[in-house]
Every structure is written in structure tokens, then in C-alpha cells.
Amino acid sequence: MTLNMFENVHKPNPSDEELNAQRKWTRAYIVVLIVIMASVSYITMLSYQTVTTIVYKPTLDEYANLPKSADCLCTNLSIPYHTFINFNPQFYEVCKSHFIKLNGGWMSLLYKSYTDQQDNKRNLRTFQGMAIFHFQAIQAMCRMVIMAVNNELTLFLNSTLTTVEILESDLFEKKINTTINSFCLNTMRSNFLYSLQWIRNMYSGNGLISALATNWYPVIAFEATIGTIYMKAQKYNLSSCNCATMPGCVEPMSLELNSGSNWTVPGMMIGCLPLESMLESTLECIYDQDCLDTITETLLAKSIRALSSTQTRFKPINTTKLITTASELFIEDWGVKFSYEKYFASCQPKTCSYVSSERFHIITSMSTIFTIYGGICILLRFIIPIGFKFAYKCFSRRNRQVTAMDTT
Template identity: 25%
Template sequence: MKAKTLFKWIYEQVLHYNVFMLEENDYDDDHDIIDPIVALKYQKYKTWLYITLRTVCFYVLLYVILIKMEPKTIAVSNITPDLFAKLHAQYGRTLSCPCKTTTIPYKNFLTHNVTVHPVCSSDFVERAWIEGLYLENASHYGGCDFRTTAYSQFKLLSEFCSLSNEMIAQIQTDIANTDIISIELGSEMEIRKAVDGFIKSKRHTVSDQMISFLNYLRTTIQGYFLVTALGTNLILGLGTPDYVKLRMYETPVTLFDAEGLRRTCAIESPMIPAALPRVPSELICTYDRSTMTLMSDSTVVQGFFAGCTPLESLLASRLDCLYNSQCIQLLFDYFPDLNRVRRISFFDLILLFFI
């Protein structure tokens, strides 16, 4: 009997439980009288909803706490590359494999396979070839004549190749003396990305240094208008323009473009294809040497250009002539010393450069 009474009491308490009980004066809201019975009914509905939601939230929280998985560490011995790759693919970031040795030099596992431009490994940058292009009266031909700047351009090309080889050797030394640091064993893909990123960083640094140096050199030459001894940007001469006194005069090298506009090396860097005319140097007048104009009987040297300085000419060149046997033979015809310096011959160059 007591159990039934107790159950009834609990039932009554739950049935009439009201969390949102209002004070007696709260039934009068803005002078609108609210029926206490209706208000009580709504309060009970809200109370039941509140208890239901609170019970559900408590249940969800309890469920999450009870089913939460405790981390479990499994030690695996005798790790091999294949086993590590399998575990890494299966567990991903939860896999931990501490390294006993946290640093290892790149040279212990990295090999280099450097590819350079074929010109830099050919006889075209050797001293024998460059000396064969030297002409004592090179400045007499004019800036458009390839004989004027051939020696200087190939000399610069040889220096650039030597400089690039030195930079490559320095990069290899820096990489060999650098350690990769890792406290955890990484996958092959992670190590490869780290190595590629490090090498690209080194390459970009060296490339930026070289480009900055070239830009500084070109800006200095153009800004201060440094005159070349070859007369490719300014021609100095002696004459008597007034037929009274012998005076020194200067004639800037000029190009008249297709629109008839006058472009001088003192202001811009005009450029035309380099050529080899048949006219002897003694027959070329000062005006022809100071004007960037191809003569009618000239043969264009493919891929080479004539500019205000040998440096500008070389930087614009594509070196197409060096891939053409007929063009190389043309150089032998205009530079006979090529056949007499260190036994260089046309056929030797073809074999060394193209095979």
C-alpha cells in the first residue's frame, strides 16, 4: 500500500512539476489579464519540453563519454621500407616512428644529374675557337658586321658557361654539406618534396643573383653610356669638318626603324640581325659603320644579332648558327684562322656538337 502511495505521489509531482512558475503579479502583462489556468497549462508544456531536451542532451553526452576510445600504442619492430609504407598508408598521421639519428647529410642519399646547354660543353666555348675569331681590325667593319663582335660574343659566352659551371659546383657543394633534419621517419614522398624544395630554393637563389648582376651591368653601361672599343655604340674619329683644324668628332650608332624613326645607342638599345657582307673593311665608310643597316650583299648569321654592345647582342642571340652546318662553314670562310688554331676543323666541330 505504501509503494502505491509513493508511486502516486511521484506521479503527481512529475505531473504538476513547473519550472516556469510565474509570480502572482506576472499574470498581468501590460495591463492584459492572463487566465491562470491557461498560463499554467503552457508552463507545464514548456516544462515537459525542457525536461525532455535536457534528458536527451544528458544521454548524448553520457553516450559520447562512454564510447570514447582510449588511444592505444602498438609497437612494431623490424621496420622495413615496405612495412613503413604500408603502415603509413593505413594509419597516416597517427603513425609515429621516432628517429634515433635526427640528421643525415644530403650527400648520403642524393645524387646529381646536371644537364647543361650543349654549347657549354662544345668547342665553341674553347680558347682555340675563340682565338680563331680574333681580328686585329675588327672595329673597321662596323657594328652590323658579325666580324666586329664575333670574338667578344663568344668570349662572353665562354665566360658565362664557366660561371654557370662554377655556380653548379657551388650548389652541389652546398647541398652535400647540408643535413636534412627530422625527428620522425618520413615517407618517400615527404622526403622527395623536402629535397625538391631545397634544391629549387638553391637554384632560384643563384639564378636571381645572376640576373641581378646582369641587370646591374646593363644598367650601368646604358646609364653611363660606356663606349666600346669596337665602335658598336659610338664611333670616334679625327677630321677637319671646317677644313681649318684637325678635330675629334663623334658619331653615335643609329638605327632607322621601319617607321623612319631614329633610334640611337645613346638613348635606346636598337638591334638587328648580325650579317657578314662581302665588302672589304677598308671600303666601309664611317657613315656605313655608324648606321645599323644590312648591306645588299650580306649573309645573315642565323640566330645572332648586332646591338650597341657585344653583351646586348649575345643576350638576344639564339645561337641558331651553331646548329646549322652551312652557317658554321660560313664562319670558317670569313675567319680563316679557325682552321689554323689547335687543329680545329669544320668536320671536328660537326662531330663533337651534333653527335
């Protein structure tokens, strides 16, 4: 009741009126201070603060424990793919088998069969006369595919992945899978198939004549020192398909048995051009031991081991044409492996920062409250006396006006 926080040290004996006014100011000061500080404490304890946390040179384990909103800037912005991606393509088994080995038993057998047919002037439009060229075409195509794949892989792996911030593991995996699929399906296939189609269009569009006379053959009416040689188109499928109008004519290839009869070789085709007929053929015979035994017995050679159909993904064997296999680049499996750990090490993030919202801690809250308390105390010591004096003047003026009206 007697507390006086506004005591004037220069007037040690104030009048009763001044003393009562100072005590009123003190009571108002205490009430206002309590209300303000209670409000400030309530707001401070319940409010959230924004905290920025910085982690220097984080390890992969530390990065994994950071919030997904963390920003980690890479030291190396451009990272070559070969630092974290590895390719080990597995090619079609035929491309690495003894059936296309240059000096292997199978190619030597087919070449001997062709020379025998040629020397004896026998029909070359048989397995004995044409098989060597089919497998030479397969050999050339396998070699071209392997070379193209290796060249394209070198270019791709030396290109770079550009990222300003390090990618999260799931986003990294999606991005790399998309990049690899685009490379495998679009770049590789389009480049190889474009070259293959360009070759096919070149010799068919220009009417090139095969040295094997499979599409055109010469017709000599009579012998003369100077004369004209006329070329006549070959026909296939019982003369229903003419190479002059349809360069892609094909029909089943037959093997001349020792008995003199013809035996149709499963899957093998013959036509206007060896490449076209080879692309329309299947390779089911070299996966069938009985088929190979029939061929080797006819050609008077040792038995040749067939390939296993369980080693290839191009199935069914008896219906999958070589053009289908070629469009898949003769690749059984790309053997792609990529490492997020190696990508993280190549990125080398210097700092990771993230912003979080959390309630004020007790120590922080008390520090804030005491800081505000000092300012409010000083402010109230100025405001409250002025406010009381202003209110007193307003109240006194109103009383005088009321008294004057009553007197009147």
C-alpha cells in the first residue's frame, strides 16, 4: 500500500497529494507490467523460431540423416558418368560362338562346301552354296555392333552429369535410370539401325548385282567377240516373287542330302541378297543338335556342338528373326551398375544447410523475456506518469465544464 516506485529524490518530503499520485502510478505500473510480461511470456513460450543449421563436409551417413529439405552444394558441378556408372554388356551368344569364328570348324566346313559346289558347277542356291555367306554376314554384323556399342559407351561415359546440388538417392536412381534407358533405346538403336537401313537401301535402290547371282544372273544368247550380256531377275517362292520388283524376296533354304533329295533347313532362308535373307532367317538350327547332325552328316564332317537355348533372352528361338535380334543390338544384358556412394564422393559437398522451426528453449525464452522486461520497465516509467497527468487534465476540464453548466 505504501510502495512508491516514482519517488522524487530531489523532493524528500512531498505533499500528500503528490505522494498519493506516485503510489497510484506505482500500482498502475505493477499491474501493466504484470499483464505485459505475462503476455510476452505466453507468446514467447508457444511461438516457433526459425533455425538454420549448417553441416560442414558431411559424410554419406551424415547426409542420409539430414532432412530432405537440406541444401547441399556440390564442389564438382560436372561429374563424368564413368566415375559412378559401369557397363559390362553381354552380347548374343552367337556373336562369341564357334559358329562365326573365322578359322573355326564350322566356317571352314561351310567354305569347303561352297568351293565344292562351285568347282562342280552345282546349284549354289542351296545350303551348301549359300550358308557360308549367311554366317559371314552374321559375323560382320556382330563385329559392327560390338564396335558401335564400345564407341558409343566411350562417348557416353565421358559425358558429364551436371548438378548444382547433390541429388537424393531415390531421385538420383530415377534420373540415372532414365538417362541409361534413353541412351540404350534411342541413341544406340537409332545410330546402328540407321546405318543398317542405309546399307540395305543403298544396294536395293541402286540395283546392285550380287556376285552370287542370287538377284540377277546373266543370259548369253550366243558367243561373240563383241556382244551384249543381258541380266535376268531371279525368282523365288515358286516364281511368285521377282527380284526386279521385290529385292526382299526369300524362300526356305534346302540342303541337298546324300540321297539326292532336298531337306529344308529349319529357319534358314535364301533370297535375292544374302543380307536380306539372313535378316529374315532364324537361328534355330544351331540350337538344335539334330539339325546340326543332319548337316554335318551330309557334309561328311564331325559333329558340331549346338548352342543352349537357355543362354539367350531372344525367344522363342524358332520364330525370332535375326532382324529382331539385330534391332536389340545383339545384347543379352547391358550389365549396368551405378553407385550412389561414388557419385556422392565425386560431388564432394562442402556444406549442407537446412532451416527448421522449433519452439523456443527455456534459456532462450528467459533471455528474450528479460531483454523485453528491461525495455518495458523503462518505457512504463515514462508513459504511466504522462498518462495519468493527461487523464487528470482531461477529467478536470470535464468537471469544470459540468460545474459551469450547473451554475448557469
